[in-house]
Amino acid sequence: QLQLQESGPGLVKPSETLSLTCTVSGGSISSSSYYWGWIRQPPGKGLEWIGSISYSGSTYYNPSFKSRVSISVDTSNNHFSLKLASVTAADTTLYYCARHRINFDYWGQGTLVTVSS
Amino acid sequence: EIVLTQSPGTLSLSPGERATLSCRASQNVSTYYLAWYQQKPGQAPRLLIYGASNRATGIPDRFSGSGSGTDFTLTISRLEPEDFAVYCCQQYGASRWTFGQGTKVEIK
Numbered sequence: 001q002l003q004l005q006e007s008g009p010g011l012v013k014p015s016e017t018l019s020l021t022c023t024v025s026g027g028s029i030s031s032s033s034y035y036w037g038w039i040r041q042p043p044g045k046g047l048e049w050i051g052s053i054s055y056s057g058s059t060y061y062n063p064s065f066k067s068r069v070s071i072s073v074d075t076s077n078n079h080f081s082l083k084l085a086s087v088t089a090a091d092t093t094l095y096y097c098a099r100h101r102i103n104f105d106y107w108g109q110g111t112l113v114t115v116s117s
Numbered sequence: 118e119i120v121l122t123q124s125p126g127t128l129s130l131s132p133g134e135r136a137t138l139s140c141r142a143s144q145n146v147s148t149y150y151l152a153w154y155q156q157k158p159g160q161a162p163r164l165l166i167y168g169a170s171n172r173a174t175g176i177p178d179r180f181s182g183s184g185s186g187t188d189f190t191l192t193i194s195r196l197e198p199e200d201f202a203v204y205c206c207q208q209y210g211a212s213r214w215t216f217g218q219g220t221k222v223e224i225k
Contacts, residue, residue, distance in 0.1 A: 037214070039216075045218070046216055046217065046218035046219050047205060047216040047219075048216065049214040049215060049216065052214070062213065096161055100214070102149070102150055102152070102167070102209045103152040103164055103167045103207070103209075104152075104154075104162070104207070104214075105164050105173070107162060108161065109160075109161060110161055
């Protein structure tokens with residue numbers, strides 16, 4: 001059974017860079033059929049796709065984040081990572097990683113990141 | 118960017134009743150690229166319907182999806198207690214993925 005697990009600091013200071021990692025187990029991140037994505041969800045609100053990466057490193061970003069987001073993949077350690085620069089309080093939210101093609105079929109449990117000094 | 122608008126925001130129904138949820142897109146969406154998810158408090162979303170009308174693995178047949186173009190519908194034929202949750206639609210197009218804001222199905 002494929003499992004995804006987010007990890008990273010739960011508290012980030014304003015203007016700094018948020019860094020999260022999603023570790024994949026029970027399957028290989030190198031599958032050519034899938035993308036690996038990041039989605040966030042403010043409390044009580046809807047889901048917002050941030051960006052995705054293929055096993056080969058091709059990236060796709062939501063234009064709303066494009067200037068400050070970076071997603072990378074580490075196939076040797078079977079994980080992928082998110083970096084979001086210049087964070088503000090508006091970036092305080094729950095972050096999910098997920099496997100997808102057209103649809104998102106496997107998700108991590110989510111990790112809450114708070115932006116505060 | 119295609120915007121998905123869901124209605125109603127909240128649906129108050131009793132167990133056993135029929136639920137009809139709407140997802141309207143700002144531009145045409147291929148049926149192949151429209152999906153529905155269920156999300157319960159404290160949990161990640163779960164894929165219910167893909168390709169507008171195909172149930173994902175393990176999804177009961179009381180869940181059905183329909184629609185085309187800009188108007189899509191998720192129907193729950195008879196609500197079970199475990200169906201009270203938030204439902205959202207999602208589309209793919211031009212290397213971008215977007216979600217609707219969700220409809221909460223609550224117990225009346």
